[in-house]
Amino acid sequence: MSLESKNPATDELLQTYTEMNNQEVDEIINCVEDDFHTWHKTSFTDRAKLMRSAATLLKIKKKNWQI
Amino acid sequence: MTQEMGKPIAGAITEVEKCAFVCEYYADNAENFLAPEIIQTDASISKVLYQPLGIVLAVMPWNFPLWQVFRFAAPALMAGNAALLKHASNVCGSALAIENIFCEAGFPADIFRTLLIGSTKVARVIENPLVKAVTLTGSTPAGRAVAAKAGKMLKKTVLELGGSDPYIVLADADIEHAVQNCVTSRLINSGQSCIAAKRFIVEKSVSKSFTEKFVANMKSKRCGDPLDETTEIGPQARKDLRDDLHKQVQSSLDKGARLLLGGKVPEGPGAYYPATVLADVVPGMPAYDEELFGPVAAIITAEDEDEAIRIANDTVFGLGAAVFTANHKHGEKIASEQLNAGACFVNCLVKSDPRLPFGGIGDSGYGRELGHHGIKEFVNIKTVYVA
Numbered sequence: 001m002s003l004e005s006k007n008p009a010t011d012e013l014l015q016t017y018t019e020m021n022n023q024e025v026d027e028i029i030n031c032v033e034d035d036f037h038t039w040h041k042t043s044f045t046d047r048a049k050l051m052r053s054a055a056t057l058l059k060i061k062k063k064n065w066q067i
Numbered sequence: 068m069t070q071e072m073g074k075p076i077a078g079a080i081t082e083v084e085k086c087a088f089v090c091e092y093y094a095d096n097a098e099n100f101l102a103p104e105i106i107q108t109d110a111s112i113s114k115v116l117y118q119p120l121g122i123v124l125a126v127m128p129w130n131f132p133l134w135q136v137f138r139f140a141a142p143a144l145m146a147g148n149a150a151l152l153k154h155a156s157n158v159c160g161s162a163l164a165i166e167n168i169f170c171e172a173g174f175p176a177d178i179f180r181t182l183l184i185g186s187t188k189v190a191r192v193i194e195n196p197l198v199k200a201v202t203l204t205g206s207t208p209a210g211r212a213v214a215a216k217a218g219k220m221l222k223k224t225v226l227e228l229g230g231s232d233p234y235i236v237l238a239d240a241d242i243e244h245a246v247q248n249c250v251t252s253r254l255i256n257s258g259q260s261c262i263a264a265k266r267f268i269v270e271k272s273v274s275k276s277f278t279e280k281f282v283a284n285m286k287s288k289r290c291g292d293p294l295d296e297t298t299e300i301g302p303q304a305r306k307d308l309r310d311d312l313h314k315q316v317q318s319s320l321d322k323g324a325r326l327l328l329g330g331k332v333p334e335g336p337g338a339y340y341p342a343t344v345l346a347d348v349v350p351g352m353p354a355y356d357e358e359l360f361g362p363v364a365a366i367i368t369a370e371d372e373d374e375a376i377r378i379a380n381d382t383v384f385g386l387g388a389a390v391f392t393a394n395h396k397h398g399e400k401i402a403s404e405q406l407n408a409g410a411c412f413v414n415c416l417v418k419s420d421p422r423l424p425f426g427g428i429g430d431s432g433y434g435r436e437l438g439h440h441g442i443k444e445f446v447n448i449k450t451v452y453v454a
Contacts, residue, residue, distance in 0.1 A: 001185060003156045008073040008302040008338040009293055017159045020183050025192065031177040032122050032149045033197045039178050040119045040147035044098035047145050053172035055090035061168075062083035 071158045072129045073302040073338065074256060075293045085421075086137035092421040093442065097145035100439040101446065112453040117446040119147035120223070121199040124192055126153045126213055128205045129304050130259045132161035135204045138421070140169075140179060142442035150179045153192065155205075157305060159183055190216045200224065200445050204261075207430045225434030225444050227426055229358045230261045230386030232408070232417060233379035235401075237372055238270040240391035242277055244414070248391070249364075250284040252416035254342065257301045258362035261431075262387045262410070262417045265359050266348070267366045268375045274368045278346060282327050285342040285364065300362055302338040309338040312361040315353035319345055319365075322352045329363075350381070358384065372401075380407045385428035387417035409435075 005014040020028075039047075068079045101117040123143050127135045132154065140150050154162035162181040169179040182192065186209070193201055193216045200223040203213045210226040217224045234252065236245045252264035269277045293301035303309035309332070316330050329343030343363040348354045354365035369375035379388055388408040392398040395413060402411035409427040410417055419425045424440040426432060434444050 003159050003183060003185065005071045005157060005160050006305075007070050008304055008306070009070075009336075011306075011336045014070055015160060017183050019185055019188075022188075022191065025182055025184060025188065026195070028177070028180050028182060029122065029151065029192070029195055029197050032151060032180050035175040035177040036119075036121055036149035039144075039149060039175055042147070044101075044145070047147070048094035048097065050173050051090045051094040051141060051145060054168055054174075055087040055094070057168050057172055058083050058087040058090070062080050062087075 068132050068158070068161050069293050069301075071160050072132060072304040073293045075295075075298045075301045077296055077298075078256060082131060082134050086133050089134075089137050089141045089421040089437070093141040093145040096439070097142065097442060100442050101146060108452070110452045110454055112451070114451050116449040116451060117146070117443065118449055120445050120447060122149045122151055122197050123445050124151045124153065124189075124198050124201045126189060126201065126203040126205065126209070127155065129155035129158045130256055130261075132158040133165060136162075136165050138419070138425075138436050138441075139202050139204075140165075142436075143445055144169075144174070144178065146442055146446050148445055149177075151192070151198065152179070152181045153184055153186075153189055154181065156185055189213065193217055193220055193222065198222070202434075202436075202445075203227070207432075210432055223445065225426070225436065226432030227261065227434075227436060228386075228430060228432040229360075229384060230263075230427060230431050231265045231358045231382050231384045232262060232387040232389070233266045233268055233382070233406075234264040234388070234416075235369075235372075235375045235379055235390040236267065236269040236273065236277055237375070237390065237392040238272045239393040240273070240414075241393065242273060242280060245391040246277060246280045246284050248389070248414075248416045249281060250288070252389075253285075253364045254288060254300060254362055257303060258340075259304060259360050262419065264389065264416065265365065266355070266379075266382075267364060268369050268378050269366060270372065270375060271368050271370055274366075278327070278344075278366055281364070281366070282344050285328055285344055285362075288342055290339065290341060300342060303340050303361055304338065306338040308360065309340050312340060312359065312363060315357060315359055316343060316345065316363055319348065319352040319354040324348050324352055324354055324365075327366075356382075376401065376405050380405075383430040385409060386431035387412070387427075389413070389415070389417055 398413035
């Protein structure tokens, strides 16, 4: 099965994505769990610094995001 | 976002700005919201700690492809959780862009990951013992399915579902102001918003005046290319959704509603649907009983204030509601004591704000996002007691 991005203004097919299989999904979940074990021990200060970086990136990208 | 689901570009830029705001809000406040609380008891120490649960699965919709995700992810990550995103199948590009933002910002590479899967595979993800909780924003049927599965697995859920928000216009209201707010709310995201105004309940003595001005205002809105910065109504996100909306309009007309504007599927490419106004809407019509997820307004006339409030509450949903009146105190009393919804506004349109809790009751779901309430949905509220 594939997942499709289609432009609803023109009906144009933008992109097709192959659906992940169960093994790929499980591998991702295991990787996320691995990162959780270190992430939850970080300080609020460190997390906040990264979250502010995400905010800055959003502001920079907002006008020319081709998605 | 604009190319994938048709959101007018001006709204898309505003949406990204709001995402930045919610990131900054939780960066500034998470530590304070989740600070340990010392509570005096007969123990030598008794306190409450807020600790992350682990991996939270987010099942998200296409209508605000970035905002819906960031309003979950910012508090969840700041609380120390990890996130898995299963986005709507038609906005995979937006989903991957969000993943890239967190990666580029310097977050651990796998602390926020996107799963490119269809809805049939969600149940299997919920079953995974590493997934500790689920949040879903979407339709009521989708919410029921996810909640059923999560309930079987005894995993916490937050559900933000549909709405059929009533906007009451009382006889003493500033009609111009009410019309402007009602039309703006109805057309948010080309009408595809859970908290868009959907039912306009107007006191009989001002119904004619409100309706004339409302129709004129709806008619003035520019519908067209979502990449044009002056466009106010873009296409619907998918043709099948546009066709479902049209069926609701047709069925309402067949049952006696009066068409005042729009109501016809335009020829040509795209999933466009025009600004549409229905009057004489009564129970038994889709326009009264169901959510209209598009630029279609249902005007309902009420004999008086009491009947208006009764009609407003005559719904299975309970997300937002608004009342327009010259008497602010009276409006506050109606909002506080008489309207049944998660967010009740006076003399302005219902909107979400990172500083205020957001969520519904009834078929609109449960749990809250945003504010200090939202960040506490996915934490273990742990009691520590030392004798």
